[in-house]
Amino acid sequence: MNRKMKRRVSGLLIGIAFIGIIVLLVMTFSDGRHSEYVAKAITLKHDVDEPHAEIARLKRQLALLKKKGCNLEEDLISLPVIFAVTPTYARPEQKAELTRLYQTLLLVPNLHWVIVEDAEAPTPLVKNLLASSGLSHTHLHAHTPPAQKLKAKDPHWAKPRGVLQRNTALEWLRSDGPLKVAPINPDGEPLGVVYFADDDNSYSIRLFEEMRYVQNVGVWPVGLVGGLMVERPLPSSDGRGVASFNAGYKPERPFPIDMAGFAINLATLRNHPDAKFLYEVQPGYQESQLLKQLTTKQELEVLADNCTKVYVWHTRTDKPKMREELQWKAQGRPPSNQDIEV
Ligand code: UDP
Ligand code: MN
Numbered sequence: 001m002n003r004k005m006k007r008r009v010s011g012l013l014i015g016i017a018f019i020g021i022i023v024l025l026v027m028t029f030s031d032g033r034h035s036e037y038v039a040k041a042i043t044l045k046h047d048v049d050e051p052h053a054e055i056a057r058l059k060r061q062l063a064l065l066k067k068k069g070c071n072l073e074e075d076l077i078s079l080p081v082i083f084a085v086t087p088t089y090a091r092p093e094q095k096a097e098l099t100r101l102y103q104t105l106l107l108v109p110n111l112h113w114v115i116v117e118d119a120e121a122p123t124p125l126v127k128n129l130l131a132s133s134g135l136s137h138t139h140l141h142a143h144t145p146p147a148q149k150l151k152a153k154d155p156h157w158a159k160p161r162g163v164l165q166r167n168t169a170l171e172w173l174r175s176d177g178p179l180k181v182a183p184i185n186p187d188g189e190p191l192g193v194v195y196f197a198d199d200d201n202s203y204s205i206r207l208f209e210e211m212r213y214v215q216n217v218g219v220w221p222v223g224l225v226g227g228l229m230v231e232r233p234l235p236s237s238d239g240r241g242v243a244s245f246n247a248g249y250k251p252e253r254p255f256p257i258d259m260a261g262f263a264i265n266l267a268t269l270r271n272h273p274d275a276k277f278l279y280e281v282q283p284g285y286q287e288s289q290l291l292k293q294l295t296t297k298q299e300l301e302v303l304a305d306n307c308t309k310v311y312v313w314h315t316r317t318d319k320p321k322m323r324e325e326l327q328w329k330a331q332g333r334p335p336s337n338q339d340i341e342v
Contacts, residue, residue, distance in 0.1 A: 078183045078191075079109065079110040079183070079212065080110070080182070080183070080191040080192050080193055080212055080213065080266075081110050081111065081112050081178070081181055081182040081183070081190070081191065081192040081193075082108060082110065082111045082112070082192065082193055082195060082208055082211065082212060082263075083111075083112050083114055083173060083178065083192050083193065083194045083195070083266065084105060084111060084112070084113050084114065084195050084197040085114045085116065085166060085169040085173075085194060085195065085196050085197065086098075086101065086113065086114070086115045086116070086196075086197050086198065086199050087116050087118060087161070087162035087165030087166060087169075087198065087199070088115060088116070088117055088118065088126065088165075088199045089117070089118035089119070089144075090118075090119065090123060090125070092319075092320050092322065092342070093317050093319075093320055094125070094199070095125060095129065095341065095342060096317075097199040097200050097317065098115075098126070098129055098199055099129070101197070101199055101203075102129065102130075102133045102135055104203050104205060105135055105197075106133070106134065106135060107205045108205055108208040111135070111136070111208065112135075112136045112137065112138065112178075112181045112182070112192075113130075113133075113135045113136070113137040113138070114137070114138045114140065114169045114172060114173070115130065115137060115138070115139055115140070116140045116141060116142060116165035116166070116168050116169050117139070117140070117141040117142075117165075118141075118142065118143060118144050118162075118164075118165055119141050119143055120141070120143045121141060122139055122141050125341060126139065127139065128341075136181060138172060138177060138181075140165075140168050140169060140172060141168075142164045142165050142167075142168040143164075144163075144164055144165075145164075148160075148163070148164075148279055156316075157283050157284075158283075160277070160279060160281070160283070160286050162196075162198065162259075163277045163278070163279055163286065166196060166277050167276045167277055170269065170275075170276055173194060173266060173269055173270070174269065174270050174273055178190040178192060178266060182266070189266075189267055189270065190266060191266070192265075192266035193211050193212060193213075193214050193218075193263050193264065193265055193266060194263060194264045194265075194266055194269055195208075195211055195263040195264075196259045196260070197260070198259065198260065200315060200316055200317050201260050201312060201313060201314055201315055202312070202313040202315045203311070203312050204311040204312065206309075206311045207220070207304075207311035207312050210303045210304055210311065211263035211303065214263050214264070214265050214301055214303075215265055215301060216264070216265055216268050216294070216295055216299055216301065217262055217263070217264050217265070217268065217291065217294055217295040217299065217300055217301065218262060218263050218300070218301040218302075218303045219233045219242065219257060219261055219262045219300045219301065219302060219303065219307065220232075220233075220261060220262075220302075220303045220304035220307055220309070220311065220312075221233070221261065221304060221307050221308075221309065221310050222257075222258045222260045222261040222310070222312055222313070222314055223310040223312065223313040223314065224313045224314050224315060225258045225260075225313075225314035226247055226248060226249040226256075226258065227248055227249055228246070228247075228248055230246075230310055231245070231246060231247050231248075231249075231256070231257065231258060231261070232245070232246050232261075232307045232308075233245050233246075233257065233261075233300065233302060233307050234246055234307070235302040235306050235307055236298070240298050241296070241297055241298040241299055241300045241301075241302065242297045242298075242300045242302060243297075244297075245257060249284065250284045250285075253284060253285060253287075253288045254288040254291070254292045255287055255288040255291040255292065255297075256288075257287050257291075258287065258314055259286065259287055260312045260314055261287075261312070262287070262291065262300075264294060268294055268295075269294075272293055272294055274293070275290060275293035275294055276290065277289060277290055324336075
């Protein structure tokens with residue numbers, strides 16, 4: 001190689017090294033900037049006070065800690081179990097309601113869904129929905145006697161709904177069933193709290209963490225019920241339970257509160273084996289019927305920021321109109337949902 005060639009090669013090598021250094025520098029800086037952005041995004045996420053984001057974050061942390069050999073699940077399973085009791089019955093919107101509900105319940109740690117079908121036997125629709133939900137669950141059924149069933153033309157308040165189904169759930173809750181699901185205290189009793197979660201209400205997942213450590217009976221406001229924007233217990237100024245309720249509908253009731261507005265410690269229910277719902281009470285008295293057997297106004301545990309926050313709404317779903325479906329039937333055409341579960 002002559003001198004000229006040598007100079008060219010070394011020039012080329014210096015050039016390549018120079019470009020390499022530039023590329024490395026750019027990569028390092030851009031990478032640094034990138035991780036800065038990621039860090040910012042994570043910080044922002046933490047700032048957003050959203051429980052589902054928090055749960056997702058904690059799940060990721062749990063996975064990480066498990067990888068490192070920690071066993072946090074031991075602690076997680078010692079949380080009291082929330083037993084959500086849902087009566088449900090077959091109608092066009094049933095699967096939509098149950099899908100909405102179970103996908104909310106999936107975001108709640110240590111929750112057991114006690115679903116009670118108003119049917120002579122468990123239906124495949126509910127059975128398959130439960131199986132595919134991934135939720136811990138118990139599937140019960142109890143058929144409302146025809147005399148107690150609402151007729152098509154009846155107003156919805158003419159008959160109490162879900163009475164037999166909730167009582168069936170109460171029986172299960174007092175059996176050995178919960179022992180297989182919940183952590184057990186030193187007396188051999190299951191640790192949990194019971195909540196009556198109708199299939200058509202709307203629930204914030206914050207509600208469930210409010211109720212988890214209820215000692216006896218906990219209460220909170222319910223939105224869109226009793227003809228008011230919000231029905232709520234009014235806490236005593238001396239810190240002892242509830243002084244009164246703001247209800248407009250039948251305020252003379254012992255507990256003028258909706259089914260969605262309270263949760264009961266499982267031990268309280270197991271210590272009062274006869275406490276249950278009854279068909280033979282006036283409309284609007286189901287909640288009072290149960291609660292007066294278990295507690296007093298002064299003993300109620302006031303939750304949801306002293307009953308100033310709404311985490312559950314008594315929404316009701318419009319009955320879907322089936323005009324075309326009925327016309328098709330009259331014309332002898334097959335239903336739109338033939339072989340399709342809706
Ligand atoms: N429900 C039932 N059988 C019926 C009517 C209602 O099991 O014949 C269930 C329903 O799915 C819901 C609960 O009982 O979970 C309360 O019923 P609904 O929402 O109609 O009562 P409302 O909101 O009018 O008090
Ligand atoms: Mn309802």
